[in-house]
Amino acid sequence: MAQNTRTQALSDAGVSIWLDDLNRLRLTSGTLQELIDSSNVVGVTTNPSIFQAAISGAEDYDADIAELAGSGADVDAVVEKLTTDDVRSACDLFRPIFEQTHGQDGRVSIEVDPRLAHETEKTIAQAHRLFEIVDRKNVMIKIPATREGLPAITEVIGAGISVNVTLIFSVDRYREVIDAYLAGLEKAVENGHDLTTISSVASFFVSRVDSEIDARLEKLGGDALALRGKAGVANAQVAFGLYLEQFSGERFAALKEKGANVQRPLWASTGVKNPEYSDTLYVDNLVGSPSVNTMPEKTLEAVADHSELAAPLDADAAQRAEAVLEEVAAAGVDLDDVWQVLETEGVDKFEKAWGELYETVGAAVAKAAKA
Template sequence: MTQNTRTQALSDAGVSIWLDDLSRGRLTSGNLQELVDTKNIVGVTTNPSIFQAAISGAQDYDADIAELAKAGKDVDAVVEKLTTDDVRSAADLFAPVAEATEGQDGRVSIEVDPRLAHETEKTIAQAHRLSEIVDRSNVMIKIPATKEGLPAITEVIGAGISVNVTLIFSVDRYREVIDAYLAGLEKADAAGIDLSTIRSVGSFFVSRFDTEIDARLEKLGGDALELRGKAGVANARVAFGVYLEKFSSERFEKLAAKGARVQRALWASTGVKNPEYADTMYVDQLVASPTVNTMPEKTLDAVADHSELGKALDAEAAQASAADLEKISAAGVDLDDVYAVLEREGVEKFEKAWNELLETVAAQIASA
């Protein structure tokens, strides 16, 4: 089948397009395969909100829930089974992509229980468990970039498990995430693990950053209003500058000589929240190689229809964007507070979605 010319151009520019969604319906209907064949989709990300919407909003899971309920499974076991089954099926669908790209793409991500975001040891344990249950080499385990998540990232990477680090909002935390990844690679190397088998992405959230900062700029008023819609792209561009710095370091070069791969930056939350902004802005303005852009289908469709890619990012663009953040700070926005609020709310939103999913499935178990 023929790929869309605009998504192909993005792919040719070094941006891997992953779909930010998964459901059983996408798998069984052939929709996901169609997106692979026609819109350059080479991976999938999931999160608690995606699973909550998928399982609560469809009948595709009713038979499995009823069967598991009769077997005496509790709600946590049922949800674990449903989600890992879907991820395994998606991983099988993407196996040819993984093989063709030597493991760089064809990746499917599944997140640890969001209620464990501040519990290091339990996060490590569940990352191992999810990896073992899905049992596919192209799965990625998502771990949040909380302070407690950082040592978990190192330990899980050190065990040879590929990791998608999620909920990154600040450039400083992104530096810590990369350091945690490099420490994990060093640990894996010491254990004799083939470093070429380990892959990782750092998921840097974009649109949520604009939403929070725009609200603060609107309260400030005046000239501050001119800065709306600039923070998300600027923050991500500065982060890419950190990526360029860290992965050209002597520390990484030593690991690369042993087969280690870079931890690609992944642009997450790329669906535009403000209807006044161009609906492809978080794609067109964040072209960089190698990166990943994980898109909800609405954004993917917009990109396929009318995307106009901007100039590829480099270190110079990162430095210029740092000036935009300085302007926002000078206008009176406390960026450190923004980072803290977004991380806390990010964890809380995923916890809320997960709890709602558990409640929905518990009700179905009770009526089975």
């Protein structure tokens, strides 16, 4: 099956396409394989919201839930088994891509319990547990870029485990994430790990930035309205400039000599929430080489149908983007407050989704136990 010309163009430009979705039906029906074959999909990301949507009300999981409940498994054990089984199966599906790309792609991400976002040691422990349970070289453990998550990132990378750093909103926090990754690689060297086997991406959220900043611009009114829909892309473009700077420096150069991989920027939350904006806005304007764009299927379909890629990102683009953020700040938007609000809301949303998943599975376990 031939690849779509537009997704192929994105891939040729250095952007890896990862699907931001996973469920049992995608795996058993062959639709995920179809996206691999037709739309250049070379990886998958999951998160608590995705698992909640996948398992809640889906009959695909009923037999497993009944069997686990019958064996006396509690809700925690059932949720862990369902989610890690799906991730393991996806890892097996993507194994050929993982091998062809020498570990760069073919990756499947699974996130630590969002309730641990502010607990460093417990995050580290669960990252190790998930890595051991999935038991696949191409799994990536997602750790949120909270203050408490940063040292966890260093420790987990230092243990030779690949990490997808998630919930990054500000460029300042992204700088700290890069530092945590490099510190992790240095620790991995001390621990005797092969750096060529360690991979990482830094997931920079995009559409949520526009949603929050647009709302503030609308309250300001007047000339500020002309800045709507610009901050999300600009923020990500500035982040790519930081990537170029940091991974061309002496600290990484020393690690690269030992086989280290760069930590690629990943554009997350790329589904456009404002219908007035182009539905490929967060793809066309974020052509960074190398980078990853993780898309919900609706966005992937839009890209395949009518994507028009802008010029590749470079240091000059980052400087122009910085000017946009300066305009937003000058208009009266407190960007530091925006980043804090978005991080807090991001963790809260994942915690809520995880809680809803536990309620759903708990009810199913109780029902199965009575049957």
